[in-house]
Amino acid sequence: MTEPVRRGRVILLNGASSSGKSSIGRALLPLLADPWFFVPVDALGALRSTEHTRVLTDAEIAEMLRKTRLGYHRAVAALASVGNDVIMDYPLSERWRLRDLLDVLDGYDVTLVHVHCSPDELVRRERARGDRPVGLATSQVSIFDHADHDIAVDTTTTSPEGCAKSIADALPTLTATKAFNRLRIAAC
Template sequence: MGVVSRGRVILLNGVSSSGKSTVGRALQQVLPDPWFLFPVDALGSMRSIEQTAAQSESEIEATLRRTCMGYHRAVAGLVSVGNHVIMDYPLSEPWRLRDLLDVLDGYDVTLVEVHCDAAELDRRERARGDRPLGLAASQVVCAHEDRDISVDTTDTPPDACAHAIAESLPGLGVSKAFDRLRASSREPAPIGYTPDR
């Protein structure tokens, strides 16, 4: 077998209920090549529920962190052999972004911010009934303040957001948000700076 070219990644980053999953499914319909939609929840759903529920709070936190770290590496594994992957994943903790910058170094990653109005997020949470109320409001996913593409699902349907993303892809430069974020993370830290854990 010859050299396998690497696939591409589209990372849909947004708070819970912002519309990442529906935009991801719509993207699969408009992108020309085959793409895997791989939400972190799909990996989490494979974990045994009863044993996790019996864990202490610190054990649950460690389990969730390992799950996310495994997710990052599973995405890299798929892409390394030429698959294209749409990640449905909130960058809700700084370490998630830092780990992804390392794991996906050398890969073509397009970072898409998926936004939604707070009132609409609250309405969606209540309608879903499978998320703690206030989860979306508590998440911080855009603290890194860089992205390649941004869509707002408040009043824009998923298919329109997907078309906007697909149409923006060819016009993106060689240097993307992940490249810029990786470069800035390698700059010397200011005197007195203490990194978060």
């Protein structure tokens, strides 16, 4: 008989578009003692075809994006369910995303990291990137300004490596009752 598999841990980097989540996720990998998967939501979206034979309606696009996000939640859970540790780069920019993740990741060790960046710097980064709708980042700022998280970092003036080090240093000091568990209880 096989022994039960330890569920993997999850670090959820939550912040506005262009706040530095992806850079922090990549910088975290060499700082953590165990092997981790870095699974940004954009990587899953990039797997979807961009060429098709018909033009989608706005409603069809919205549904496609919703299904992609639901699939992302379950892909992360699948990786963690067999013992893989996963870093998520994912904005909780819609309430249903958090509600679904609270359900899908029930029983998992989730560390919620708030990635903050000043609105002026978000605008600058968004323009420099050129791959996001102008205004997306600043429209998301208030969504992420909630008090319940396990770790907070500010990328306005701190490098991704500095933020990653802060996260890696804080992980062993966290208590058993983490933000995801508190949010789950509050949602009931």
